[in-house]
Amino acid sequence: MELRPLIEIKDLHFSYKNNPVLSGINLNLYKGEVISLLGPNGCGKSTLMRLMLKLLPAYGSITLHDRELENYSHKEIASHIAYIPQYHTVPFNYTVLEMVLMGRVSKLSIFASPSAYDYETAHNALDKIGILDLKDRAFSELSGGQKQLVLLARAIAQEVTVFLMDEPVNGLDYGNQIRLLELINELNREGYTFLKTTHYPDHALLISSRIIVMRGGKIIADGAPDKIITSSIIEDVYGINADIITHDRHKRCVPIFAQGIK
Numbered sequence: 001m002e003l004r005p006l007i008e009i010k011d012l013h014f015s016y017k018n019n020p021v022l023s024g025i026n027l028n029l030y031k032g033e034v035i036s037l038l039g040p041n042g043c044g045k046s047t048l049m050r051l052m053l054k055l056l057p058a059y060g061s062i063t064l065h066d067r068e069l070e071n072y073s074h075k076e077i078a079s080h081i082a083y084i085p086q087y088h089t090v091p092f093n094y095t096v097l098e099m100v101l102m103g104r105v106s107k108l109s110i111f112a113s114p115s116a117y118d119y120e121t122a123h124n125a126l127d128k129i130g131i132l133d134l135k136d137r138a139f140s141e142l143s144g145g146q147k148q149l150v151l152l153a154r155a156i157a158q159e160v161t162v163f164l165m166d167e168p169v170n171g172l173d174y175g176n177q178i179r180l181l182e183l184i185n186e187l188n189r190e191g192y193t194f195l196k197t198t199h200y201p202d203h204a205l206l207i208s209s210r211i212i213v214m215r216g217g218k219i220i221a222d223g224a225p226d227k228i229i230t231s232s233i234i235e236d237v238y239g240i241n242a243d244i245i246t247h248d249r250h251k252r253c254v255p256i257f258a259q260g261i262k
């Protein structure tokens, strides 16, 4: 693991108008990590990601490769970080291939058309995710899960190695959720770095190198998965009881109904 963080966040605060959302956030993201960011609805996870992409004005310091984020253009940020949002709608009827080609924008000079290399990179990204057969389909007509995979292919076509993913398994069926986690694991082994939000402690336990837990706009826990996911933190953060068991050498989180199961 590298000594200097790729992204360093120091004493970050953020409010939407008069509504304070994040306070005193300190977080470093290092090359090769898979960080899962957990926390209840509305605790500020997506806002934190948007701040890391300069989509909102930050109060505090965020550096990317030791340079203040405010000194980057959005195009420069896109040459370092790919963002896979929670929801994605497009106003026009783009094909899947065109959507993936959009990942090449940060590499193109203004008014330039995509080159043969850009097309090849987009094809390869679709192939890597296993959805090349969808390339001529209209993006807007795909299922939620298929759209999520296209956005991942677009991120790969961007040729960056840091991915911010906001609830990547949202809307995927059970099989596709697990296949996506496997894909993240595989990409991580190839050298990609991930920060992803999730509502599933089990998913965090399956593939993370580190877990960060937020509540009320603050980070309340940060560390190795098996140290962070405990019965007491699940109760503290989500207000439910859960057992943490070991299966095949890995920790799993098993929820317990308050009244038992009839």
Ligand SMILES: Nc1ncnc2c1ncn2[C@@H]1O[C@H](COP(=O)(O)OP(=O)(O)OP(=O)(O)O)[C@@H](O)[C@H]1O
Pocket: 016, 019, 021, 039, 040, 041, 042, 043, 044, 045, 046, 047, 048
């Ligand atoms: N555009 C906005 N304008 C005003 N308030 C907002 C806006 N977006 C989010 N908020 C508020 O900021 C807080 C944090 O929202 P955020 O989306 O970051 O939470 P989250 O942890 O990602 O939630 P979830 O798990 O439900 O996706 C919430 O109280 C939300 O209502």
